[in-house]
Amino acid sequence: MKRNNINYVLGAILIFPLVVCLLWPTFNQTIDIDNFFGYGKFSYQFTANNFMTIGSYAIIFIVAALGLNVQVGYTGQLNLGYVAFMAVGGYSAALFQDANRELYQNHPFIGICLSLLMAIFFSGLVGLLVCLPTIKLRGDYFAIVTFGFAEVVRQVIKNEEVLRGSIGIKELFLFPKEHVDWINNHFFSLFLNEDMEAAFKPDPWINYGFFLLLTVIVICFVTYLRDSHYGRMLFAIRDNETAAESCGISLSMGKIYASVISAVIGGVAGYMMVMRTSLAHPDSFVFMVSIYALCCLVLGGIGSVRGAVVGAIILMSLGEVLRDVLTAMPKQEGEPLIPSEARFIMFGLVLILMMRFRPNGISTLENDTLRLAKKEKTKGWSKYFQMGDTDESS
Amino acid sequence: MSTFLDHLLNGLLLGGIFALIAVGYSLVYGIIKLINFAHGEVAMFGAFFAFFIFSMFDVDGDLKDHPWIYVLAMVVSIFVTMGLGWLLEFLAYRPLRKASRLSALITAIGASLLLQYLAAVIWSPSVVSFEAPEVFYYELFSVMDGDVLFEVKHLVVFMLVSFCLTLLWWVVEKTRMGKAMRACSQDADAAALMGININRVVAFTFIFGSAMAALSGVLYGLHLEQVRYNMGIQIGIVAFAAAVLGGIGSIPGAVLGGFVIGFTQAMASGYLSDLGDFIGHPLNSGYTEAVAFMIMILCLIVKPNGLLGKGDADRA
Amino acid sequence: MRQYLFVLIALVTLCFSAPAQEKETIKIAVCGPFTGGGADFGRMIAKGVDLKVKEINAAGGINGQKVEWEQLDDASDPNQASTIAQKAADNNKYCSVIGHFNSTCSLAAKPIYRRAGIVSLSPGSTNVDVCQGSDWFFRNLYRDDFQGQYVASYIAKILKLKKVAVIYDNDDYGKGLKNHFKNEAKNLGLELVAEEAYNRDGNLDFNGIVTKIKSKKPDIVFVSGLYSEAAKIAKLLGRKKVKAGVIGGDGVFSPKFIELAKDAAEGTFIITPYVNDVSSSSKIAEFSKKFKAANKGEEPDAWAALSYDAMGTLAQVIAKVGTDRKAIRQGLAAIRSENEAYDGVTGLTYFDKNGDCVKPAIVATVTDGKFAKAKKQLSGSVEEDGHAGHNHGDHDGHDHGDHTGHDHGEKKQGNGLLILIGIIAVVILILVIKKPKS
Secondary structure (H helix, E strand, C coil), rough: CCHHHHHHHHHHHHHHHHHHHHHHHHHHEEEECCHHHHCCCCCEEEHHHHHHHHHHHHHHHHHHHHHHHHHHHCCCCCCHHHHHHHHHHHHHHHHHHHHHHHHHHHCHHHHHHHHHHHHHHHHHHHHHHHHHHHCCCCCCHHHHHHHHHHHHHHHHHHHHCCCCCCHHHHHCCCCCHHHHHHHHHHHHHHHHHHHHHCCCCCHHHHHHHHHCCCHHHHHHHHHHHHHHHHHHHHHHHHCCCCHHHHHCCCCCHHHHHHHHHHHHHHHHHHHHHHHHHHHHHHHCCCCHHHHHHHHHHHCCCCCCCHHHHHHHHHHHHHHHHHHHHHHHCCEECCCCCCCHHHHHHHHHHHHHHHHCCCCCCCCCCCCCCHHHHCCCCCCCCCCHHHHCHHHHCC | HHHHHHHHHHHHHHHEEEEEEEEHHHHHHHHHHCCCCHHHHHHHHHHHHHHHHHHHCCCCCCCHHHHHHHHHHHHHHHHHHHHHHHHHHHHHHHHHHCCHHHHHHHHHHHHHHHHHHHHHHCCCCCEEEECCCCCHCCCEEEECCCCCCEHHHHHHHHHHHHHHHHHHHHHHHHHHHHHHHHHHHHCHHHHHHHCCCHHHHHHHHHHHHHHHHHHHHHHHHHHHHHEEHHHHHHHHHHHHHHHHHCCCCCCCHHHHHHHHHHHHHHHHHHHHHHHHHHHCCCCCCCCHHHHHHHHHHHHHHHCCCCCCCCCCCCCC | CCHHHHHHHHHHHHHHHHCCCCCCCCEEEEEECCCCHHHHHHHHHHHHHHHHHHHHHCCCCCCCCCCEEEEECCCCCHHHHHHHHHHHHCCCEEEEEEEEEEHHHHHHHHHHHHCCEEEEEEECCCCCCCCCCCCEECCCCCCCHHHHHHHHHHHHCCCCCEEEEEEEEEHHHHHHHHHHHHHHHHHHHEEEEEEEECCCCCCCCHHHHHHHHHCCCCCCEECCCHHHHHHHHHHHHHHCCCCCEEEEEEHCHHHHHHHHHHHHHHHCCCECCCCCCCCCHHHHHHHHHHHHHHCCCCCCCCHHHHHHHHHHHHHHHHHHHHCCCHHHHHHHHHCCCCCCCCCEEEEEEEECCCCCCCCCEEEEEEEECCCECCCCCCCCCCCCCCCHHCCCCCCCCCCCCCCHHHHHCCCHHHHHHHHHHHHHHHHHHHHHCCCCCC
């Protein structure tokens, strides 16, 4: 029963918005502490729309982590420049949308499909471009080259006039306002009553729904890849290149597949990133973004789909919530008590501690050596996580 | 012509700074085959420590005229950063000595993140202004009717850099610890069999590298007259490109690479727009940073061993 | 599976116990760069808004309701601006927004405010496109086409210099201002000897740029960017002994510029919408006195003054129409001429059909470490038709205003919840049925 994993994973993602649906009607909590340890006013408000925005951010990184997983987890090549794929995907879709605004105004669905195609095509192309010269490079060097490449891509985007440079492309929305209003009237209002309606803003919810759809497709795709012979080929390359070659697996083809597939998924993630903030700007594709994806993957477990999902949801949601909380901290002379950059300390610690204590991630709960013995646990959480685990990351 | 000399001077200044940091990368890679991503952050911490000590004394903003405060700050900062380097190795890298390269690399990235944002939280997430001493800008002599100025700043940097490099050469070639380092970089197990304490050697490497990084960090901060928490990535990555260019693992390569990259960066910031006019496509000075990366990528693709490097970078 | 159920039940109880919010005060969101490279702007904006809010509350509030303002930080980053714009728009307690400051951030946030239907009044964005295409974005200072022309005219006619080198920030504001300056400079016969861009977050080493400019021997250097980079450039120009003065746009106008550049700032010209010249009008004198009293003797700058006026304009409109977001927009859009204008410390604030504002510019210089009005100002010889120039006229024709205009009678209160519970039950059933093999 190799497919069981998908059920749990899908269940986990579906529960997320349902929980929010339950919460949101009256969920408008404000934490107002007037004298926060003697420093001043601490006022933090948490609305359900806010929750949706955080959810969108987590979802984007689910896709990004999954894409990175294909290269890092399945093929064993550490790609530090993942953000280049996201940038290319996001920017190609954005440029296309910017050039054809009437199309998007009148036929948004066709527009969305075309954007996705653009994103996939160009990021796949870039994946190919990155992979071809670096096939022979060993792990460390590959990581460095991809890192350099990501920075070069970002600088090119930032400085080229054609790509709008530092100005960025603005006003990129999935659906034009009439469609949003229509969806609001015909769908969301079913769940609303009078006073909920005033507080409800459909945009983040529509974004989330659309991203959810894309994420589910990507998860299914990656799981299918893992279970297919392509996946096995990639695992073979990861485990022992010489042995793989001697079995007749073409190393170059394998690495190219991995790179292109990873890039395609990255392109989708980039598209989602652009749509989330309705803005395509080089600063959203900083090197740090690929480190976030890596952190999510490391936290969840490199090589496992479930790990990518779990890691992304936990880490990115926590990061965003922390940012809001830290910004709400009382201010001394205009400078916040703890700057919101502090949340990245958590990311750094995750990487260091995970690699030290639990290199397989939190989502694979049993010990590495025990897996060989296939010891079945029948109590507690591990019972559920045992399924299909042996098939994932050998 | 005078602008060319001006750029050249600037390039040599930057090159010296990058060379010192690049040496740190090469040293560590030579011994434990780990790319120490956090090295740039160590340099940044050095700059921040110096700034911190300086600002402790500087209560009314006029200490620019007393250069000895700077010297004190620099010295203390070097010692504190040595401690930081040792701590980094002890806590983050030593437990992973036996683990795979991937894990070690990821840990290095994590350490880099952690250090960066620790600095942001402890000091400031925005730019901190670090005033250079007035004496820095005294003109020593000038060439070409005052168009090109050779200032005390240049002299100080050149002297310190040459001193450090000489010290490095002396340590690596003429001392027992240096011999131990060279032995470890050739074959760590055999060195251990010969009775060399690997932990000690690695710790020493980190400490020495961090000291030089601290010095370069302070100099860079004084050169730009500001320190930021993400200064570490900036110089770290450029210096890493330099180390790679020269051949990672090779110390003379790192020095050479440092000067080449520094020189290229200075030239790029000066002549990029002219190059842009030449090829018909506008290149503005934002591309200066990309130049270092491009060089690194090309170098890794074409000749992964770098200019002076040895060893096989291809498989296993 | 039990664990899932427990979590669900806990969350359900939590949600039904949450109380609803009541709006007793008028809340206004102030979005701007409170950290990062523009932090000093944010600081002054906060002070200006705070002063006005305290004044209003001391006088009893607006129609009896107290006013509160909340600070949302965009750190001069358009991505963050987008995020906080969404937050401000989603949160119904804010009836309007004062923001943003950087033109890039305003441009990024503008469509979000338009779609959500909340008004934003910017006290600092000068790019010409900021108010275009949206009925919901206003500003109370001049535009960059006017400013660019002004700079060129000032250099040509008052300073009477010929060769100009331009160093500009590669974002919406810097580039836009540079382009408008360039166009007018061509008309006036100024010679542009160098045009160098820099990126604000990149390697801020201006040595290369300054060296190159030095070789071109300009008479004056025009810095089209923000104060911290301008301060560095000014310092470097002094160090490298470049014999050229500095003239800057409004982004350079900040006390931090003088603090950072120190001696190198002397003699810099800056175009600004407001100078704290207490001798010019009683309003300014009174404002300055109040500001100094509240801020330990610190003098207000242009941004404090503009934010003070922005808050005042909003207060005037809210007093008339209440706190409904749509009504506030209509109220602001109705301020079309000098008769209805808000009379503040920066002059008369009234808007044209785009939301742009007609306000004069003043040239300030740095003398003895403080800002002062330049001795020679440009008289009205500059064409004031900067606004008529860009008249696209194609607002967002699909502006349905706010989206609470549902015309459905079907407020199925109970039904919605039932449907949700049904879906959850189905999902749980599916998960339970697919038991793990053991």
